[in-house]
Amino acid sequence: MDLASYAELAVRLVNTRTPEGDRLSDLDQLRELLTLGPHLSGRVGRPDLEAMHQLRADLHAIFEAVDAGDEGAAAEGLNALLLQHPVHPQISGHDGHRWHLHISESGSVPDRYAAGAAMGLAVYVSAEGLDRLAICRSAPCQNVFIDTSSNRSRRYCSDGCAGRAEPAMHAGSQAGVPGGPSRSDGLGQ
Numbered sequence: 216m217d218l219a220s221y222a223e224l225a226v227r228l229v230n231t232r233t234p235e236g237d238r239l240s241d242l243d244q245l246r247e248l249l250t251l252g253p254h255l256s257g258r259v260g261r262p263d264l265e266a267m268h269q270l271r272a273d274l275h276a277i278f279e280a281v282d283a284g285d286e287g288a289a290a291e292g293l294n295a296l297l298l299q300h301p302v303h304p305q306i307s308g309h310d311g312h313r314w315h316l317h318i319s320e321s322g323s324v325p326d327r328y329a330a331g332a333a334m335g336l337a338v339y340v341s342a343e344g345l346d347r348l349a350i351c352r353s354a355p356c357q358n359v360f361i362d363t364s365s366n367r368s369r370r371y372c373s374d375g376c377a378g379r380a381e382p383a384m385h386a387g388s389q390a391g392v393p394g395g396p397s398r399s400d401g402l403g404q
């Protein structure tokens with residue numbers, strides 16, 4: 216994993232909150248999430264699940280702050296996580312891979328997850344900008360995602376959400392609704 220790719224941990228965790236319910240409500244679901252990275256192995260219990268819920272809320276707040284146009288608050292939230300969950304970098308050359316950096320080899324599972332997610336986001340937004348952090352515009356989807364498009368114009372978390380949303384948007388503009396419906400106003404130009 217390169218450092219920026221750890222940002223995916225943040226996205227995957229936040230997106231366990233869905234309109235249909237919580238996909239991180241028990242330890243089995245937590246263990247499944249932890250298969251994302253080999254550095255996330257270890258025993259987990261109820262307190263870890265609670266810590267992950269807190270981390271999820273903190274990460275979600277960062278995406279929401281960006282969505283609300285408040286990059287200062289987003290940066291503050293991310294900096295707080297970086298302080299709270301310091302990285303413990305180690306180089307590793309396991310399983311025939313060339314030497315590479317692991318950023319969180321010690322601490323509890325939630326600490327390692329948090330350190331990876333926060334550092335991944337920090338590295339990514341330092342290079343590309345906080346405005347890359349986005350929330351899907353296709354209601355009721357609330358997924359967050361990282362907009363890697365060259366013109367920063369991605370509006371939906373997936374092709375499925377784009378397909379569902381676009382016809383509604385065209386219907387809105389044909390009906391003379393200025394700028395299209397609801398949350399899409401002024402975005403993606």
Ligand SMILES: [Zn+2]
Pocket residue numbers: 351352353356357358371372373376
């Ligand atoms: Zn979506």
